[in-house]
Amino acid sequence: MPDLSSDSVRNLLADFKDPETGRSVTQLEQLHDVQAADGKVAVKLGLTSWAAILRDEVTQHCRDFLAERLPAGTDIQVEAVEHDRPAEPIGQIGLRAKNVIAVGSGKGGVGKSTVSTSIALALSKAGSKVGLMDADVYGPSVPHLLGTDDRPTAIDKRLQPVEKDGLRVMSMGFLVPKEEAVVWRGPMLHGAITQFLKDTDWGDLDYLVIDMPPGTGDIALTLSQLLPLTGAVVVCTPQEVALLDAVKAIAMFRKVKIPLLGIVENMSYFLCPDNNKRYDIFGTGGARAKAEELSVPFLGELPINIGIRQRGDDGQTAGNLTDQETAQGFEQIARQMVRNIARQHEQAPAMPSLPVL
Template sequence: MADEHSHPGQQAQPKEQLIPGVKHVIAVSSGKGGVGKSTVAANLACALALTGAKVGLLDADLYGPNIPMMMGSTKGPEQQDGKIIPVENYGVKLISMAFLVPEEAPLVWRGPMVHQYLQAFFRDVLWGELDYLMIDLPPGTGDVQLSLSQMVPLAGAITVTTPQEVALYDVRKGMAMFTKVNVPLLGIIENMSFFVCGHCGERTDIFSHGGGERAAEKVGVPFLGSIPIDPAIRDGGDTGHPIVVAHPESPQSKAFRDIADKIIGTLGGKKEGRSIDSLLKKIKEPFTQN
């Protein structure tokens, strides 16, 4: 049956046929903006790649795409036989609207246009064989979320929040939306959970504490873990060096990798392991740690 955005006389493509080589499609969502969803998506993609998995990252935040900056990808994709070849960095295949439009150009699109371009990111991109395709969604419960649930079979949705009560309120609304469209809920990640002083080691719960875990318990979904607030994580996003790759042995990186392990366990994947050097070999510019 054609979905509500299809043109008259046009059959909707079966979900399984749109990206046949992708085993698991995972939506990374947030009920509101400003919770670090894209940072989490980028670092989780790298953490999954470090397990030996084949990983893609689709930046579906069409109005505010910033995954290329966070992943250190400045050069746009190439084409082959009318198809788009994803950019690859840190062992992760990437596609984003930021590659296709000028940086300053705003997108003023209604729902049908959003649906059309999102579909093209599946249909016209040579993703190849992937174990996981992470999708960084815009905040909220809008057209992109609805279109995504109609286009591809989602293995599940991850929700990113911060400990504040206002953020958790929006989390519950977002998770209710995924439930209504029959998307499994993989769990909640609490970002910017706490701050540890680099000098004295004292922990400060800047935005309260434990809210993500309480929300997960109330909704009845797994709590995947807490990510501390740390300048190194922010710096990694600004410089295009995700902390999981830039400082792989740090406690912050371990938090992301532990969450990746939980996702793999839930979806029945396998871990083979991959070295940091193997992730860095395709980077165009020299990688340095400060």
């Protein structure tokens, strides 16, 4: 066993990985303070806002990591502190976002926009900097779900996203009257999505969540050409007819080389408030089984819930993350998704930024 000293603890932590980058926390100067004396170790571990939703488990993992390597009985304290690391520009449009996540579905009506919005809200609630882009040009529902009809303003020819419930939001629903239909061909769609990404002043983001249109249209191809997507989440319901379409969505993402972060089974069951009995209205477990069959991570299941529906209708979707009955499900899905991203980073650590000459 190594001597109990600050230097020896730092040397041990050279093998502890930052979840955001997959690189050593000592390499990235994330050990803000290390004290070791008299059988006690105290570490201040710097974590960025990207890792906010994993903060507690990363600090516990760090404690366990040290406990396995230090003398038995050592008193180990690990405190997470803020560590600033701005996003680097990515893609041909120079978007400053650490991760871009597409949320799609094979068909409409499965709750994709509700899941997209609630995942973004869960990440923001944890402390991350989050943007939400409604790419469902034909049926933009994010403005209604968030209860805002604000219009984005322009500063120096750049659109300013609407800020609502801690999110930076952009949607065609802000630009087109509710009663008007968008009747566009593919090139116009490509132009709109490009403008939303390139000409919107998103600022510095940890996550940009993109609510995709249903089906397997060409917006996924547009996105894959514009910037490197971290991955995709596919939302479906348990019944076989919905799973058939979800399989097509998975095939689409794979064809355009967008990694799959996981599947969410929405409307998985109904828990009757009168007798607390569970009813599998659309069947159950279909998405989990299909995920296993296709070697795609399963992120979790969400129930048919009157509160979720009502809050969506009332423009109060943010309440999904404050209602004890629903918050846990959405938070667990967002957390598992970020864990899967961190696992990707661990397997392929990010390269350090090169100095500008």
